[in-house]
Amino acid sequence: MSTTKLIVPEKKRITRRSALKLAGAGAASMFAGPGFVRYAQAQSSEPIRIGFQVHKTGIGAAYGKWYGQTTDAAVKLINEAGGITGRPVEIIAEDDATDPGRGAEVVEKFATQHKCDVAFGTLFSHVVMGSAPRAGELKLPYYVVSEGHHVASGKLNRYTFQPGITDVRSQVISMAPWIAKNLGKKVTMIFPDFAFGYDHRDYFSAAIKAQGGDVNALIPIPPTETTFSRYFAQIPADTEVIYHVMVGPAVLTFVKELGEFYGGSHPPLFGFIDSLESVSLKSPGLEFLEGSYFWEAYPRYAGAKPTEFDTFYRGKVGVDQYGASVSDANDVSTYSHMFGCWETLYIIKQAMEAAGYKGPDDRAKLIEATEAITTIPEGNEHPQGDKIFNGKIHQVFGHQNITQVKGGVGELVYRTTIEEGMYEPEADYTKMAL
Amino acid sequence: MAGLRPGHPFPSCTASLLAFFPHLLLALLEGTVAAAVLALSALGLSLVFGVMRVVNVAHGEFFMLGAMLAWWVAKMVPGGPAMGFVAALIVAPLLVGALAFVTERLLLRRIKYDPEATIVATIGLMFVIQQLALSVFGADAKAVSAPFTYRIALPWFGFSGYKLFVVVASIFILLAVWWVLAKTKWGLVMRVTQFDRETATAFGIPVNQVYSAVFVAGAALVAVAAVLIVPIQQAHYLMGLDPLLMSFIVVIIGGLGSIKGSVIAAVIIGLADGVISMFFSPTLASIIATLAVALVLVFRPQGLFGVEPR
Numbered sequence: 117m118s119t120t121k122l123i124v125p126e127k128k129r130i131t132r133r134s135a136l137k138l139a140g141a142g143a144a145s146m147f148a149g150p151g152f153v154r155y156a157q158a159q160s161s162e163p164i165r166i167g168f169q170v171h172k173t174g175i176g177a178a179y180g181k182w183y184g185q186t187t188d189a190a191v192k193l194i195n196e197a198g199g200i201t202g203r204p205v206e207i208i209a210e211d212d213a214t215d216p217g218r219g220a221e222v223v224e225k226f227a228t229q230h231k232c233d234v235a236f237g238t239l240f241s242h243v244v245m246g247s248a249p250r251a252g253e254l255k256l257p258y259y260v261v262s263e264g265h266h267v268a269s270g271k272l273n274r275y276t277f278q279p280g281i282t283d284v285r286s287q288v289i290s291m292a293p294w295i296a297k298n299l300g301k302k303v304t305m306i307f308p309d310f311a312f313g314y315d316h317r318d319y320f321s322a323a324i325k326a327q328g329g330d331v332n333a334l335i336p337i338p339p340t341e342t343t344f345s346r347y348f349a350q351i352p353a354d355t356e357v358i359y360h361v362m363v364g365p366a367v368l369t370f371v372k373e374l375g376e377f378y379g380g381s382h383p384p385l386f387g388f389i390d391s392l393e394s395v396s397l398k399s400p401g402l403e404f405l406e407g408s409y410f411w412e413a414y415p416r417y418a419g420a421k422p423t424e425f426d427t428f429y430r431g432k433v434g435v436d437q438y439g440a441s442v443s444d445a446n447d448v449s450t451y452s453h454m455f456g457c458w459e460t461l462y463i464i465k466q467a468m469e470a471a472g473y474k475g476p477d478d479r480a481k482l483i484e485a486t487e488a489i490t491t492i493p494e495g496n497e498h499p500q501g502d503k504i505f506n507g508k509i510h511q512v513f514g515h516q517n518i519t520q521v522k523g524g525v526g527e528l529v530y531r532t533t534i535e536e537g538m539y540e541p542e543a544d545y546t547k548m549a550l
Numbered sequence: 551m552a553g554l555r556p557g558h559p560f561p562s563c564t565a566s567l568l569a570f571f572p573h574l575l576l577a578l579l580e581g582t583v584a585a586a587v588l589a590l591s592a593l594g595l596s597l598v599f600g601v602m603r604v605v606n607v608a609h610g611e612f613f614m615l616g617a618m619l620a621w622w623v624a625k626m627v628p629g630g631p632a633m634g635f636v637a638a639l640i641v642a643p644l645l646v647g648a649l650a651f652v653t654e655r656l657l658l659r660r661i662k663y664d665p666e667a668t669i670v671a672t673i674g675l676m677f678v679i680q681q682l683a684l685s686v687f688g689a690d691a692k693a694v695s696a697p698f699t700y701r702i703a704l705p706w707f708g709f710s711g712y713k714l715f716v717v718v719a720s721i722f723i724l725l726a727v728w729w730v731l732a733k734t735k736w737g738l739v740m741r742v743t744q745f746d747r748e749t750a751t752a753f754g755i756p757v758n759q760v761y762s763a764v765f766v767a768g769a770a771l772v773a774v775a776a777v778l779i780v781p782i783q784q785a786h787y788l789m790g791l792d793p794l795l796m797s798f799i800v801v802i803i804g805g806l807g808s809i810k811g812s813v814i815a816a817v818i819i820g821l822a823d824g825v826i827s828m829f830f831s832p833t834l835a836s837i838i839a840t841l842a843v844a845l846v847l848v849f850r851p852q853g854l855f856g857v858e859p860r
Binding site: 399 | 584695701708710787788792828833
């Protein structure tokens with residue numbers, strides 16, 4: 117232990133410089149083609165082992181399934197293009213049952229039993245909160261795809277990153293001005309009663325106040341709840357906008373009961389697509405959603421003019437233009453979240469290659485190389501759009517989208533700039549010891 | 551945009567008393583539905599305990615299986631949700647009943663209905679069914695369409711017509727079960743077996759067959775409950791835990807083995823749940839329900855309407 121401590125600072129100085137140099141050469145060069153990859157062929161052809169912490173069961177199961185499908189598609193592509201530093205990528209998937217305690221055990225298994233190089237893929241924020249401290253203790257680089265603000269808040273550790281999906285704080289501050297301007301200023305918030313929901317509550321309340329608006333009621337709902345009408349009764353009469361974000365197996369019941377409660381005459385609805393991830397907007401009972409608005413990280417409906425990258429990505433993951441599985445139109449994906457797995461895997465690849473990653477001894481170098489990433493161009497590797505990564509808070513920033521339900525599909529009405537979702541960093545992980 | 555809006559529960563400009571009424575109405579409606587759901591899901595458990603004096607921990611999984619089968623049947627049967635619903639009402643209880651029959655023959659009979667061994671065995675069965683459902687049907691929640699959709703538009707809010715249908719259906723099922731127990735020869739045989747197993751045997755009643763039939767009937771009843779309830783929830787492999795817990799609460803408060811007690815307990819708990827969750831919080835409602843169980847166990851261990859086991 118003591119020798120590691122002595123060596124680390126020296127490594128740190130050298131690698132930061134080399135990592136910066138490589139990053140300066142431009143992120144695009146990382147993907148310059150198989151030629152570069154072959155040149156970087158490592159001595160070892162042992163696979164790079166990525167521990168995939170996946171919600172196969174529990175309340176996150178619908179997401180877990182699609183996170184798995186997206187991850188498999190991305191890994192297949194990466195391996196076809198020569199792997200990472202010339203080594204094939206192997207995914208070791210472990211179910212965490214969407215449970216924080218089990219999550220920490222899974223992280224431990226990745227580090228000690230499976231000898232993984234990095235861990236990746238966690239979505240539900242309470243599982244991230246439960247697992248990240250263990251990843252930090254084990255010095256296992258941990259790339260989450262969670263949306264929660266916990267990474268950017270500085271509450272986690274130097275080993276935890278969120279480079280493939282934006283955080284809730286960024287999402288909601290970029291939505292608040294649009295909501296205040298177009299829908300109304302008195303907002304009732306319905307959100308899940310755990311960490312992820314609290315990020316919505318705290319940051320949206322502040323953001324709408326900054327727009328001269330006001331949250332007139334907060335309605336937290338446990339994510340395991342099965343019946344919802346009684347919560348809707350708490351929505352005050354003078355509400356101008358109902359802001360809803362729900363997760364868990366009962367999201368469809370949640371939205372259906374909202375429809376039963378209000379019928380056709382409801383205040384304008386602004387929902388986070390989480391409330392309907394993996395659920396078809398055309399499901400019976402959801403007709404009342406016509407005309408309502410959704411935040412989507414990545415619009416499920418490809419629209420009339422999808423980018424070539426979006427078309428490429430959909431093709432590889434096996435999703436049609438409506439965001440459903442190509443083999444079963446009723447099997448709707450978690451389109452606004454799962455791209456995060458794809459993009460995160462490409463960030464891991466980029467950082468490993470920048471760090472000249474050879475094995476677990478190079479984990480510190482990998483951390484620094486990830487922190488050194490700044491701009492991320494749009495492309496097949498990042499089909500959702502270009503992004504800016506902030507190495508200090510380990511969080512990526514990107515474009516957000518507002519869609520309106522028209523004829524049962526969400527049509528894009530507004531796409532934010534990256535800057536609209538930026539905020540002052542609250543922390544600096546790079547100052548923490550490695 | 552503020553102010554009076556049709557279809558809204560709280561017109562801001564009306565007096566508080568008037569605003570209170572829609573609240574109370576919704577609370578009572580929700581409470582009635584909750585009571586019906588509770589009574590339906592607890593009925594099978596109560597019946598099995600009443601006659602056999604064993605606790606079936608896998609009860610909730612029979613419920614889950616009924617719901618999953620409802621989804622599967624609805625998917626397989628052409629002709630819309632109504633046809634699927636009717637088909638599920640026949641298929642689900644049959645299949646779940648068949649599973650219960652096998653369980654009774656291979657498991658409960660072998661351990662001679664020993665109460666403690668039965669609890670352990672059915673805990674095992676619970677996990678087996680749960681994991682089988684996970685492997686066969688997958689982990690995501692499955693929506694089942696109601697046989698009909700009718701939104702009752704009240705002046706303040708809307709309410710699902712199907713939910714009220716569930717209430718009516720559960721009253722009907724409860725009456726049917728009561729009639730069988732009280733008025734038929736089969737019911738008499740069951741009551742005799744419940745009253746005294748040895749004497750029943752002495753009078754030539756095939757107690758083993760009665761047990762078998764009761765266990766199967768309990769499972770089939772909870773499957774029917776599941777088919778009725780799944781359109782207002784969703785089928786999910788973990789959904790059995792909730793009905794199991796709530797059934798226990800209802801059965802313990804009502805008195806183990808007393809169907810009348812279970813029904814009254816379901817009504818009390820359901821309505822209290824509706825009203826407390828509406829005016830305070832759903833969490834408080836759960837706390838109070840659990841506290842009620844504790845109090846009943848301390849002060850009236852046999853439950854409100856239970857009889858001391860002989």
